[in-house]
Amino acid sequence: MKNTIITIITSLSLVACAHAATVLEVVAATAHNGGNWTTTLGHISDSVNGNGSNGLGTADHTPGMDISADPNDPSTWTNTASPGNWNQEWLANGRLDSTTSANNKIGYFIVDFGASIANLQNMYLWAGRHNTGTDEDMRNYNLYYSNGVGIDALPTMPNSKSWANGSQAAADYVFGNGDWSLITNQTLGSPSDPWGVDQTVALGSITARYIGIEILTAGNADPTDRVGFAQVEFTAIPEPSAVLLGGLGALLLLRRRRG
Secondary structure (H helix, E strand, O other), rough: OOOHHHHHHHHHHHHHHHHHEOOOOEEEEOOOOOOOOHHHHHOOOOHHOOHHHHHOOOOOOOOOOOOOOOOOOHHHEEOOOOOOOOOEEEEOOOOOOOOOOHHHHOOOEEEEEEEEEEEEEEEEOOOEEEEOEOOOEEEEEEEEEHHHHHHHOOOOOOOOOOOOOEEEEEEOOOOOOOOOEEEEEOOOOOOOOOEEEOOOEEEEEEEEEEEEEEOOOOOOOOOOEEEOOOOEEEEEEEOOHHHHHHHHHHHHHHHHHOO
């Protein structure tokens, strides 16, 4: 009986662990503009997956995220660049023309998890750290989710133009088509000091494959300026395995019979 009880307690612990949030891997990302560095998609790939090998900084944007406090909890991560230094970030070379774009946006950024993920928990955002300036950071934005039903094809990256070309950066994307749904409207503030996460947005346990950020304003109203942010991460609470739950039920039944 004692061994059976120990086994039941161990199984319950496994179920509890299954409900802990995990950081999601982004398998693809796209945006209205990739930036200068087309070989790394304008650092789009460096602005996600901060706990993976491709999210820890590149040759010209280092250092990257410090995840040592807890690799599974982005709220504990910090951007390790000091003021005045470059660091990893997505920084578009130009903006969309808000006078002609859908919903008057100046840009967008879309991530793809590769499959629909249940129980999405939080999105974590770090404001742009482009040298010491903050004017290029995005500010007001809409956050959307989709499972890919009837949505427009996502733009192929890199999708860059020269910084000098200003707002004629790239093609628009319409979040009103297909099953895109609005989660919330938010405003991202200027970078924090120390450079920890600047904003945490609750995702409400939705199920989604894609998350879309529709950028409406930036710190600088100049339509020829850049726009972007430093890092974005997502967490979800995995559903416990049906096999584990079935085994737990059998163990509880065994305990009842022996009791």
